[in-house]
Amino acid sequence: MIRKYLRLIIAGILFLGSIALFVKALVSLGILILFVSGLFVLFHFKNEMNLFAFYFVRKNKFQSASKILGRVKRPEMMIKTQEAYYYFLSGLIESQKQKNSAAEKHFKKALNTGLRMDTDRAMANLNLSGITLSKRNKKLANYYLLEAKKLDKQKMLTAQIREIEGMMKRI
Missing domain, CATH: 1.20.5 (Single alpha-helices involved in coiled-coils or other helix-helix interfaces)
Incomplete structure (x- = not known):
């Protein structure tokens, strides 16, 4: 403390x-x-490790971002918003590595801990929708997709939302 x-x-x-x-x-x-x-x-x-990891995620250098987040030993000791963004970044990295179960766990923990921005919460819900859809759970995927639509007020994720909706129609 x-x-x-x-x-x-x-x-x-x-x-x-x-x-x-x-x-x-x-x-x-x-x-x-x-x-x-x-x-x-x-x-x-603003935790400096999260800032560096955000930089590398934006540059699509997920290996470097993973190394930086690996340096954080106890994320639960961070301030709650920092902890939420730590789990959000970890979820993004795990989803890029195709480790869906770990990514789902991290995204849920980020949402429960409290992401501040609506766009980030929408992105986490959208990723959770894709993960649950890959597990063939259409009802839960639809729930996460509706949450992402509600939170995406600036319409930044409309293309990704349409892509997930198209995948839902095929299942």
Whole structure:
């Protein structure tokens, strides 16, 4: 529990140090220390391993993203949103490796833990729909697909939703 807030404690100490530097008229050094303390606050809310993994997933380098997520020893010690995105990224990587049961487990855990953005929840539901459809469970796949449609307000996943609907008609 203390580890979660260690970054905030360090940021607070650096912030107080930057104020002391401003008082001593060392403005440029004070600004630099203030910037560093801001980075500690940012990394409290955005885990750097998740950020690096997101970067590699966007570049379609799933092997590198898998290595980076493998460095996280205890994701349950993260803040809940960070933990949710850890499981979301793990689910994406596992689905690319064609390990559907592990991917399904990770996507369900990400949804239960609490993904913040509707698009990410829609993407997780869409992947769960595809996984359950591959297991020939049409009713559950339809449920996940309807959830994905509800959450996809910006219509970013319409092509993938139509593809899953086409697969459902064939089964």
